[in-house]
Amino acid sequence: MEERRTPGVEPPGRPDDVFDEARTARAVVDEHGIVTGWSEGARLLLGYPPAEIIGEPAASLLVETVNAETLGGIRTLPTWNGRLRLRHRDGHQVEAGVLAHHRLEGGGGADWFLVSALTGTAAVPEDELLLAWSFEQATNCGITLYDTRLRLRRANDDAQRTAALSETDMRGLRFSEFIADPVMHELEWNMVRVLETGEPRHVETYVRAPGESRERAWSAFLYPLRNRDGAVRGVCMSGQDMTEQYWARKRLQLLNDASARIGSTLDVTRTAQELADVAVPAFADFAAVDLLCDRDSDLGTAPSHLPEASAAGPLRLRRAAHQSVFPGIPEAVVPLGGVDSPIMGLRAECLTGGRGVLRVEQDPQTAGLFLGDERWLAAVRAFGIHSVIGVPLRARGGTLGVAFFARHQRPEPFGKDDLLLAEEMSSRAAVYIDNARRYTRERNTSLVLQRSLLPRGTPTQSALETATRYMPADAWAGVGGDWYDVIPLAGARVALVVGDVVGHGLHATATMGRLRAAVRTLADIDLPPDELLTHLDDVVIRLRTEGDHAEEDSGNSAAVDAGQVGATCLYTIYDPVSRRCTAACAGHPPPAVVRPGSDVEYVDIPAGPPLGVGGLPFETVELQLPEGSLLALYTNGLIESAQHDLDEGLESLRKALSAPISSLEDMCDHVLNALVNDRPRDDIALIIARTQQLDDRHVATWDLSGDLTEVARARDLAARQLGDWGLQESAFVAELVVSELVTNAMRYGEDPIQLRLIRQDALICEVSDGSNTAPHLRRARSFDEGGRGLFIVAQLAECWGTRQRPIGKTIWAEIALQPPNNSAISR
Known part of the structure; x- marks a missing residue:
């Protein structure tokens, strides 16, 4: 029978007859039942030489005929075994046990490989010896x-x-x-x-x-x-x-445990402590994590690479975490947060070599020296530390510190497999520590930037009493782009704004600053809420376009966030004279209103799209608010949570605002305590305002005709009113301003014309007419007959401006007040 063996290749160190091939009868039969292979053992069994049997039907060797059904069943089997009666060459029958293997060829063909042991292989006494x-x-x-x-x-x-x-x-x-x-x-x-x-x-x-x-x-x-x-x-x-497999499985379980437990937060010390907690007691009896730090830096802002020793001093390691099998961690030479310098021995070798180091010493008298640091000598001898591992914490090409593991209660020392495990655990922890450091830097930068962009305090005004709160998101979510603002407007009115920029991090914070500045600018030109949001929507679309262009120019993904610009906003204006509140919303949660003696209600503002969608209008809603009403504006971080849905959040806010708390500062604290846990998943901005009213003691209004003789009457009315208010020292300037504003309205405006004086910390003079034509300030030439009115007003007033009304416009000027003579007049 031909052997399937690579030509010229024999089993190494084996003589050709080691297997005694003749002791097995072997034959090969193709799928057509033709014998294609015949061994020496087969010749000894049945007497046929290969030349006589190869190419003949295998059925000719059978004493009994096998029917087609039986053959069909055998062909479907991968193997077959049984006893057959075979015909010897000399005519007598031979009964033999046959084992047949169905072999499939790579080219799609198949054959049967049959083997049978020759007689004389029965059990012998030597078999008992083998057993x-x-x-x-x-x-x-x-x-x-x-x-x-x-x-x-x-x-x-x-x-x-x-x-x-x-x-x-x-x-x-x-x-x-x-x-x-x-x-x-x-x-x-x-x-x-x-x-x-x-x-x-x-x-x-x-x-x-x-x-x-x-x-x-x-x-x-x-x-x-x-x-x-x-x-x-x-x-x-x-x-x-199964010891080796057992310990390999234990190491794999420990590594899986480390993957699950390390990096649960973006806090440097917490991540370092998780590494120490995973290692003790499953891997070591004592573990410590020391991070490189500058002289005055903390763990969150320390350098993320190995700094050079300088004239300021040698390298320093700050203890970030440690753990022990003993309570109180008595093995620790350095306390938590303590700085160890200079760095010597095992840890210095790890930092300079950039690889893990294993030390084993069984002699307790010299065990302290194998660390290379005599400061550890007392602890080593006291606790019987016999083996240690030091591993540098490296991530993204930088060295962050050293992880240290020691055994003293376990009798078995660390081995090479343990060193590999320590390096793997430390490598994973280093990536998380580096992530935490990078995040901490970005979060601190975002917080500083956000605090600088948010209002440092609420401005002084008499329309609303306000209290505000801002709470950044937790470490996982990152600082976002929520903002709030309280903006004084002309006519003693006040605008309240809350907004929320999509996303988190520095980009969201910077976008928030740009949008807040845009709102301030648009508010200064006294746009109504719906028009202001329309212009702000255009600003967001332009910011997104700039981000898309930056991404195309950069050719990488660094500018992707810049193109992801979107925001929600709620803008309201409260007029303390009319007690009217006007609001418009761009995809933002509705404000809550609490009128005196009434339940909390949410204002039904027509739903507007978020900023940046474009093409859809914004609508306003107006409501009358009695004096002493509460108005609450907030971002979605206050009412949305993983623990409850939006409706439950709104209901919780309703209950919190229903509490009988007079102080707005206390009310803000109560709302946050009732709705927010210690770690909010999103930024929270909150404004709670109490409305106030300016009555006849603060406001005087007169209707004027279009006759120019009314200018003198307007001056007299203003002077008389300032006298009633005890503001005679300001009467001269006020008369000049009123005269110029009324004259300008009569010459260039239309009926009806109205004069209004509002007394606050400053005197506000307003003249309204029915024309929509807005004036502009210009310097008159020497030969001009007019054109000096608004210039005079601008020189005498602290500020001036115009605003559009549903019908006509209003020109106003704010005049600084001199101290009143009659202090008995109440504000």
Whole structure:
């Protein structure tokens, strides 16, 4: 028979006849039933030489004919075995056991490979010797035999080595008697169950063998020994040493545990502590994490690379975390937050070499020196530290610090596999620590930027009493782009604004600053809420376009965030004279209103799209608010949470605002305590305002005709009113301003014309007319007859401006007041 073997290649170190090929009859039959291969063993079995049988039908060798149905069933099997009666060349019959393998060729063909052992291979006395040798000399497999009283009768060589006893020493003893360990009692009870049930059992045991320092794992298979009648006459225990696989599995479990537990937050010290907690006690008896730091830096802002030693001093390591199997962590030489300098010994070697270092020393007298740092000597000797591992914490090409692991309660020292495990755990922790450092820097920068962009305090005004709060998001979400503002407007009115920029981080904070500045600018030109949001929508669209262009120009993903610009906003204006509140919304939660003696209600503002959508209009809503009403504006971080939906958040806010709390500052605190946990997932901005009213003691209004003679009357009315208010010192300037504003309205405006004086910390003079034409300030030329009116007003007033009304416009000027003569006049 032809062998399938690479030409010229023979098994190394094997003579050609080592397998005694002639002792097996082998044949190959193709799918058509034709013999294609014939071995020497087949010739010895049936007498046919290869030349006579190859190419002949295999069926000619069978004494009995096999029907087509049987052949069809055999062809579907991968293997077949049985006994066949075959025809010898000289005519007599030969009964042989045949094993057939159905072989599929790579090219789609197939054949059958048949083998049969020649006669004369029956059991011989030497087989008993092989059986005995196999029992005695089994490697890495301890085999012991027990009688029905569970007394040991036989033990092979491996079992004797494991127990450190000879078979003679153990014979007649129970398993738990020659290995004194509680685990052995459990194993014996499993042997009892085998005797009782006659069923085999598989048990895993973990025990420290005599003279060994670490625990060993054994996979024990227990099965009954039966006599020829089937009665159980003993138990055999076959124990396979699975120690290496056991410790490899333990290391893998520890690594999985580290992956799950390390990096749960973006806090540097918390992440470092998670590494120490994972290592102790599963891996080490003591662990410490020390991070490089500048002289005055904390852990969150320390450099993320190995700094150079300078004239300011050597490198410093700050203790970020440590853990021990002992309460109080007595092994720690450096306290938490303490700085260790200069860096010496094992840790210095880790930092300079950039790789893990393993040290093992069994002599307690010299154990302190193997760390290379005499400061550790007392701790090493006191606790019996015998092996340590130091691993540099490296991430993204930089060195962050050192992780240190020590053993003193565990008798087994660290090994090379433990060093690899320590390096893997530390490498993963280093990435999370670096992420936390980078995030901390960005978060601190965002917070500083945001605080600088948000109002530092509410301006003084008499329309509203206000209290505000801002709460940044937790460490996972990052600082966002929420903002609020209180903007004084002309006519003693006040604008309240809250907004929320999409996203988190520096980009969201910077976008918030740009939008707040835009709102301030648009508010200064006194746009109504719906028009202001329309212009702000255009601003957001332009910012997004700039971001898209920046992304195209950069050719990378660094500018992607710049194109993701969007925001929501709520803009309201309150007029303390008319007590009218006008509001418009751009995709923002509605404001809450609490009128005196009434329940909390949410203002039904027509839903507007978020800023940046474009093409859709914004609408306003007006409502009358009695004096003393509460108005609450907020961002969605206050009412949205993973624990409840939006409706539940709105209901919780309703209940919080219903509390009978007079102080607005206390009301803000109460709302936050009721709705927000310690770690909000989104930024929160909150404004709570109480409305006030300016009555006749603060406001005077007169209707004027279009006759120019009314200018003198307007001056007289203004002077008389200022006298009633005790503001005679300001009357001269006020008369000039009123005269110029009324004259300008009569010459260039239309009826109806109205004069209004509002007394606050300053005097506001307003003249309204029915024309929509807005004036502008210009310097008159020397030969001009007019054109000096608004210039005079601008020189005399603190500020002036115009605003559009539903019908016509209003020109106003604000005049600084001199101290009043009659202090009895109430504001």
